[in-house]
Amino acid sequence: MEHTENAYAAMLLTMALSPNREEYARPLSTPEFRRVEALARSSGYGSIGALLDVDISGLVMLLGLSDEEAYRVYTLLHRDVQLSYALGGFLEDGIEVVTQYDSEYPRRLTQILNEAAPPFLYRCGDGALPGQRAIAVVGISGVRTTPEARRQIEVLVEGATRQGYAIVTGGELGVARLAAGLAADNGGRLVDVLGGGLREHLKKDGISRLVAENRAAILSTEHPDALFTVNHAIARNKLLFALADAAFIFNTDGRRGELDALANRTCEWIYAWQDYAGNRPLLSRGARPFHALRDGDFEAMSRHWSASRAQQMDIFDLLDTL
Numbered sequence: 542m543e544h545t546e547n548a549y550a551a552m553l554l555t556m557a558l559s560p561n562r563e564e565y566a567r568p569l570s571t572p573e574f575r576r577v578e579a580l581a582r583s584s585g586y587g588s589i590g591a592l593l594d595v596d597i598s599g600l601v602m603l604l605g606l607s608d609e610e611a612y613r614v615y616t617l618l619h620r621d622v623q624l625s626y627a628l629g630g631f632l633e634d635g636i637e638v639v640t641q642y643d644s645e646y647p648r649r650l651t652q653i654l655n656e657a658a659p660p661f662l663y664r665c666g667d668g669a670l671p672g673q674r675a676i677a678v679v680g681i682s683g684v685r686t687t688p689e690a691r692r693q694i695e696v697l698v699e700g701a702t703r704q705g706y707a708i709v710t711g712g713e714l715g716v717a718r719l720a721a722g723l724a725a726d727n728g729g730r731l732v733d734v735l736g737g738g739l740r741e742h743l744k745k746d747g748i749s750r751l752v753a754e755n756r757a758a759i760l761s762t763e764h765p766d767a768l769f770t771v772n773h774a775i776a777r778n779k780l781l782f783a784l785a786d787a788a789f790i791f792n793t794d795g796r797r798g799e800l801d802a803l804a805n806r807t808c809e810w811i812y813a814w815q816d817y818a819g820n821r822p823l824l825s826r827g828a829r830p831f832h833a834l835r836d837g838d839f840e841a842m843s844r845h846w847s848a849s850r851a852q853q854m855d856i857f858d859l860l861d862t863l
Contacts, residue, residue: 790828
Protein backbone atom coordinates (compact mmCIF):
# COMPACT_ATOMS: atom_id res chain seq x y z
CA MET A 542 0.00 0.00 0.00
CA GLU A 543 1.31 3.44 -0.94
CA HIS A 544 1.10 5.93 1.92
CA THR A 545 0.92 9.73 1.73
CA GLU A 546 3.13 11.94 3.88
CA ASN A 547 0.18 12.45 6.23
CA ALA A 548 -0.28 8.70 6.62
CA TYR A 549 3.43 8.13 7.15
CA ALA A 550 3.57 10.86 9.81
CA ALA A 551 0.54 9.37 11.57
CA MET A 552 2.26 5.98 11.76
CA LEU A 553 5.51 7.47 13.03
CA LEU A 554 3.75 9.45 15.72
CA THR A 555 1.36 6.80 17.02
CA MET A 556 2.61 3.28 16.24
CA ALA A 557 4.40 1.16 18.82
CA LEU A 558 7.30 -0.50 17.00
CA SER A 559 7.78 -3.16 19.68
CA PRO A 560 5.14 -5.40 21.26
CA ASN A 561 6.06 -4.32 24.79
CA ARG A 562 6.01 -0.60 23.94
CA GLU A 563 9.68 -0.30 24.88
CA GLU A 564 10.25 2.86 22.88
CA TYR A 565 12.91 5.55 23.19
CA ALA A 566 10.04 8.02 22.89
CA ARG A 567 6.51 7.02 23.87
CA PRO A 568 4.12 7.08 20.86
CA LEU A 569 1.32 9.61 21.02
CA SER A 570 -2.05 8.49 22.30
CA THR A 571 -5.06 9.21 20.11
CA PRO A 572 -6.00 12.41 22.03
CA GLU A 573 -2.37 13.58 21.90
CA PHE A 574 -2.21 12.92 18.19
CA ARG A 575 -5.45 14.82 17.60
CA ARG A 576 -3.99 17.84 19.39
CA VAL A 577 -0.77 17.84 17.34
CA GLU A 578 -2.77 17.24 14.16
CA ALA A 579 -5.03 20.23 14.89
CA LEU A 580 -2.03 22.43 15.68
CA ALA A 581 -0.36 21.43 12.41
CA ARG A 582 -3.51 22.21 10.41
CA SER A 583 -3.98 25.62 12.01
CA SER A 584 -0.31 26.56 11.69
CA GLY A 585 1.64 27.51 8.62
CA TYR A 586 2.43 23.84 8.05
CA GLY A 587 -1.13 22.99 7.07
CA SER A 588 -0.93 19.22 7.61
CA ILE A 589 0.61 16.61 9.87
CA GLY A 590 2.78 15.32 7.02
CA ALA A 591 4.56 18.65 6.71
CA LEU A 592 6.07 18.09 10.17
CA LEU A 593 8.39 15.45 8.72
CA ASP A 594 10.78 18.23 7.64
CA VAL A 595 10.52 20.43 10.74
CA ASP A 596 13.20 20.67 13.42
CA ILE A 597 12.65 20.94 17.16
CA SER A 598 12.75 24.72 17.23
CA GLY A 599 10.13 24.89 14.49
CA LEU A 600 7.84 22.61 16.46
CA VAL A 601 8.21 24.90 19.46
CA MET A 602 7.73 28.19 17.63
CA LEU A 603 4.98 27.37 15.13
CA LEU A 604 3.03 24.70 17.02
CA GLY A 605 3.51 26.15 20.48
CA LEU A 606 4.78 22.86 21.92
CA SER A 607 6.89 22.79 25.03
CA ASP A 608 10.56 21.83 24.62
CA GLU A 609 9.80 18.40 26.05
CA GLU A 610 6.79 17.85 23.75
CA ALA A 611 8.73 19.04 20.70
CA TYR A 612 11.62 16.70 21.45
CA ARG A 613 9.23 13.77 21.79
CA VAL A 614 7.41 14.58 18.51
CA TYR A 615 10.71 15.12 16.67
CA THR A 616 12.10 11.82 17.96
CA LEU A 617 8.98 9.91 16.88
CA LEU A 618 9.01 11.48 13.42
CA HIS A 619 12.59 10.31 12.88
CA ARG A 620 11.93 6.60 13.42
CA ASP A 621 11.64 6.11 9.65
CA VAL A 622 14.26 3.35 9.41
CA GLN A 623 12.71 1.39 12.27
CA LEU A 624 9.21 1.90 10.85
CA SER A 625 10.21 0.70 7.38
CA TYR A 626 11.78 -2.41 8.90
CA ALA A 627 8.64 -3.10 10.99
CA LEU A 628 6.27 -2.61 8.04
CA GLY A 629 8.33 -5.02 5.94
CA GLY A 630 8.12 -7.65 8.67
CA PHE A 631 4.36 -7.24 8.97
CA LEU A 632 3.87 -7.59 5.22
CA GLU A 633 5.63 -10.95 5.26
CA ASP A 634 2.63 -12.22 7.24
CA GLY A 635 0.08 -10.35 5.12
CA ILE A 636 -0.42 -7.61 7.71
CA GLU A 637 -0.84 -4.07 6.42
CA VAL A 638 -1.17 -0.77 8.25
CA VAL A 639 -4.00 1.50 7.14
CA THR A 640 -4.29 5.06 8.47
CA GLN A 641 -7.15 7.54 8.61
CA TYR A 642 -5.57 9.24 5.59
CA ASP A 643 -5.85 6.11 3.44
CA SER A 644 -8.93 5.41 1.30
CA GLU A 645 -9.20 1.87 2.74
CA TYR A 646 -9.59 3.06 6.34
CA PRO A 647 -13.10 2.13 7.60
CA ARG A 648 -14.93 5.45 7.36
CA ARG A 649 -17.60 4.14 9.70
CA LEU A 650 -15.10 4.51 12.54
CA THR A 651 -14.50 8.19 11.87
CA GLN A 652 -18.19 8.87 11.30
CA ILE A 653 -19.23 7.32 14.60
CA LEU A 654 -16.19 7.73 16.85
CA ASN A 655 -15.00 11.02 15.35
CA GLU A 656 -11.83 12.15 17.14
CA ALA A 657 -11.78 8.95 19.23
CA ALA A 658 -11.20 6.88 16.08
CA PRO A 659 -7.71 5.35 16.08
CA PRO A 660 -5.31 7.08 13.67
CA PHE A 661 -4.26 3.71 12.25
CA LEU A 662 -5.18 0.02 12.22
CA TYR A 663 -3.28 -3.18 11.62
CA ARG A 664 -5.25 -5.14 9.03
CA CYS A 665 -5.13 -8.48 7.30
CA GLY A 666 -7.60 -9.79 4.73
CA ASP A 667 -10.35 -8.09 2.76
CA GLY A 668 -10.06 -4.35 3.39
CA ALA A 669 -13.57 -3.67 2.06
CA LEU A 670 -15.33 -5.89 4.63
CA PRO A 671 -15.23 -3.48 7.62
CA GLY A 672 -17.29 -0.98 5.63
CA GLN A 673 -20.09 -3.40 4.73
CA ARG A 674 -23.28 -4.41 6.55
CA ALA A 675 -22.47 -6.40 9.67
CA ILE A 676 -23.73 -7.56 13.04
CA ALA A 677 -21.58 -8.00 16.14
CA VAL A 678 -21.89 -11.15 18.23
CA VAL A 679 -20.57 -10.55 21.74
CA GLY A 680 -19.86 -12.77 24.75
CA ILE A 681 -17.44 -13.23 27.63
CA SER A 682 -14.15 -14.79 26.65
CA GLY A 683 -13.88 -18.45 27.57
CA VAL A 684 -17.33 -18.80 29.15
CA ARG A 685 -18.95 -22.06 28.11
CA THR A 686 -22.14 -21.54 26.15
CA THR A 687 -25.32 -23.44 26.98
CA PRO A 688 -27.04 -25.59 24.33
CA GLU A 689 -29.82 -22.99 24.04
CA ALA A 690 -27.32 -20.16 23.59
CA ARG A 691 -25.54 -22.18 20.92
CA ARG A 692 -28.81 -22.71 19.11
CA GLN A 693 -29.58 -18.98 19.24
CA ILE A 694 -26.14 -18.12 17.87
CA GLU A 695 -26.67 -20.61 15.04
CA VAL A 696 -30.03 -19.06 14.08
CA LEU A 697 -28.57 -15.56 14.28
CA VAL A 698 -25.44 -16.25 12.20
CA GLU A 699 -27.31 -18.30 9.60
CA GLY A 700 -29.93 -15.56 9.22
CA ALA A 701 -27.29 -12.84 8.97
CA THR A 702 -25.36 -14.78 6.36
CA ARG A 703 -28.47 -15.29 4.23
CA GLN A 704 -29.16 -11.54 4.35
CA GLY A 705 -25.59 -10.63 3.38
CA TYR A 706 -24.37 -9.40 6.76
CA ALA A 707 -20.82 -10.03 7.90
CA ILE A 708 -20.20 -11.24 11.46
CA VAL A 709 -18.09 -9.01 13.73
CA THR A 710 -16.48 -10.62 16.79
CA GLY A 711 -13.68 -10.00 19.25
CA GLY A 712 -11.99 -13.26 18.30
CA GLU A 713 -12.12 -14.80 21.79
CA LEU A 714 -13.03 -18.29 22.89
CA GLY A 715 -16.70 -18.85 23.65
CA VAL A 716 -19.48 -16.95 21.89
CA ALA A 717 -17.16 -15.14 19.48
CA ARG A 718 -15.28 -18.23 18.36
CA LEU A 719 -18.53 -20.16 17.90
CA ALA A 720 -20.03 -17.36 15.78
CA ALA A 721 -16.88 -17.17 13.67
CA GLY A 722 -16.93 -20.91 13.03
CA LEU A 723 -20.59 -20.80 12.03
CA ALA A 724 -19.94 -17.93 9.64
CA ALA A 725 -17.14 -19.92 8.03
CA ASP A 726 -19.26 -23.07 7.71
CA ASN A 727 -22.24 -21.19 6.24
CA GLY A 728 -20.29 -19.35 3.56
CA GLY A 729 -20.38 -16.09 5.50
CA ARG A 730 -17.84 -13.34 6.08
CA LEU A 731 -16.03 -12.43 9.27
CA VAL A 732 -14.54 -9.28 10.79
CA ASP A 733 -12.45 -10.01 13.89
CA VAL A 734 -11.43 -6.98 15.96
CA LEU A 735 -8.67 -8.06 18.31
CA GLY A 736 -7.29 -6.79 21.60
CA GLY A 737 -3.87 -8.33 20.98
CA GLY A 738 -2.30 -11.45 19.51
CA LEU A 739 -2.91 -10.60 15.85
CA ARG A 740 -0.05 -12.63 14.43
CA GLU A 741 -0.99 -15.72 16.44
CA HIS A 742 -4.67 -15.31 15.51
CA LEU A 743 -3.78 -15.45 11.83
CA LYS A 744 -2.18 -18.87 12.32
CA LYS A 745 -5.46 -20.50 13.32
CA ASP A 746 -6.66 -22.88 10.61
CA GLY A 747 -10.16 -21.46 10.28
CA ILE A 748 -8.95 -17.86 10.20
CA SER A 749 -6.16 -18.48 7.70
CA ARG A 750 -8.64 -20.25 5.41
CA LEU A 751 -11.15 -17.38 5.55
CA VAL A 752 -8.43 -14.84 4.84
CA ALA A 753 -7.17 -16.91 1.91
CA GLU A 754 -10.74 -17.11 0.56
CA ASN A 755 -11.13 -13.33 0.91
CA ARG A 756 -13.94 -13.82 3.42
CA ALA A 757 -12.35 -12.20 6.46
CA ALA A 758 -10.80 -8.99 7.71
CA ILE A 759 -8.76 -9.05 10.91
CA LEU A 760 -8.22 -5.69 12.62
CA SER A 761 -6.25 -4.52 15.64
CA THR A 762 -4.86 -1.32 17.11
CA GLU A 763 -2.16 -3.26 18.97
CA HIS A 764 1.25 -4.39 17.74
CA PRO A 765 0.79 -7.78 16.00
CA ASP A 766 2.95 -9.48 18.65
CA ALA A 767 1.39 -7.72 21.65
CA LEU A 768 -0.43 -9.96 24.11
CA PHE A 769 -4.14 -9.69 24.79
CA THR A 770 -4.89 -7.51 27.82
CA VAL A 771 -8.05 -6.17 29.43
CA ASN A 772 -7.07 -2.60 28.53
CA HIS A 773 -6.53 -3.61 24.91
CA ALA A 774 -9.93 -5.31 24.91
CA ILE A 775 -11.70 -2.22 26.28
CA ALA A 776 -10.23 -0.09 23.49
CA ARG A 777 -11.07 -2.80 20.94
CA ASN A 778 -14.72 -2.99 21.96
CA LYS A 779 -15.41 0.58 20.83
CA LEU A 780 -14.38 -0.42 17.32
CA LEU A 781 -16.40 -3.62 17.44
CA PHE A 782 -19.64 -1.78 18.20
CA ALA A 783 -18.92 1.04 15.75
CA LEU A 784 -18.46 -1.40 12.86
CA ALA A 785 -21.81 -3.13 13.41
CA ASP A 786 -25.32 -2.23 12.25
CA ALA A 787 -26.59 -4.20 15.26
CA ALA A 788 -24.93 -5.97 18.18
CA PHE A 789 -26.19 -9.13 19.92
CA ILE A 790 -24.87 -9.67 23.45
CA PHE A 791 -25.21 -13.20 24.80
CA ASN A 792 -23.34 -12.78 28.07
CA THR A 793 -21.30 -10.06 29.72
CA ASP A 794 -19.29 -9.28 32.81
CA GLY A 795 -20.21 -5.60 32.55
CA ARG A 796 -16.73 -4.64 31.40
CA ARG A 797 -17.03 -5.08 27.67
CA GLY A 798 -18.04 -1.56 26.72
CA GLU A 799 -21.73 -2.33 26.17
CA LEU A 800 -22.97 0.32 28.61
CA ASP A 801 -20.73 2.93 26.98
CA ALA A 802 -21.97 1.85 23.57
CA LEU A 803 -25.55 2.28 24.74
CA ALA A 804 -24.89 5.67 26.32
CA ASN A 805 -22.90 7.02 23.38
CA ARG A 806 -25.00 5.32 20.69
CA THR A 807 -21.88 3.77 19.21
CA CYS A 808 -24.23 1.17 17.80
CA GLU A 809 -27.87 2.13 17.29
CA TRP A 810 -29.29 -1.38 17.73
CA ILE A 811 -27.97 -3.31 20.73
CA TYR A 812 -29.77 -6.49 21.74
CA ALA A 813 -29.24 -8.50 24.94
CA TRP A 814 -30.26 -12.12 25.42
CA GLN A 815 -32.91 -12.30 28.13
CA ASP A 816 -31.91 -15.75 29.36
CA TYR A 817 -28.59 -14.56 30.83
CA ALA A 818 -28.99 -12.91 34.24
CA GLY A 819 -25.86 -10.81 33.79
CA ASN A 820 -27.53 -8.97 30.91
CA ARG A 821 -30.14 -7.35 33.13
CA PRO A 822 -28.20 -4.09 33.64
CA LEU A 823 -28.00 -3.74 29.86
CA LEU A 824 -31.71 -4.31 29.45
CA SER A 825 -32.47 -1.75 32.16
CA ARG A 826 -30.29 0.80 30.32
CA GLY A 827 -32.07 0.39 27.01
CA ALA A 828 -30.71 -2.70 25.29
CA ARG A 829 -33.42 -4.45 23.27
CA PRO A 830 -34.33 -7.89 24.62
CA PHE A 831 -34.36 -11.04 22.53
CA HIS A 832 -35.24 -14.53 23.69
CA ALA A 833 -35.93 -17.36 21.28
CA LEU A 834 -34.99 -16.48 17.72
CA ARG A 835 -36.50 -18.64 15.01
CA ASP A 836 -35.66 -19.08 11.36
CA GLY A 837 -36.82 -15.96 9.56
CA ASP A 838 -36.66 -13.68 12.62
CA PHE A 839 -33.41 -12.07 11.52
CA GLU A 840 -34.97 -10.78 8.32
CA ALA A 841 -37.83 -9.20 10.27
CA MET A 842 -35.47 -7.61 12.80
CA SER A 843 -33.14 -6.21 10.15
CA ARG A 844 -36.01 -4.30 8.54
CA HIS A 845 -35.81 -1.92 11.48
CA TRP A 846 -32.19 -1.10 10.69
CA SER A 847 -31.34 1.39 8.01
CA ALA A 848 -31.61 -0.27 4.60
CA SER A 849 -28.72 1.89 3.53
CA ARG A 850 -26.37 3.91 5.67
CA ALA A 851 -26.81 7.65 5.48
CA GLN A 852 -23.85 9.54 4.19
CA GLN A 853 -22.55 11.22 7.33
CA MET A 854 -20.02 14.02 7.45
CA ASP A 855 -17.13 13.50 9.83
CA ILE A 856 -14.13 15.62 10.73
CA PHE A 857 -11.90 13.59 8.44
CA ASP A 858 -13.90 14.54 5.35
CA LEU A 859 -12.27 17.92 5.77
CA LEU A 860 -8.77 16.48 5.61
CA ASP A 861 -6.77 15.97 2.45
CA THR A 862 -6.73 12.18 2.17
CA LEU A 863 -5.36 12.02 -1.35
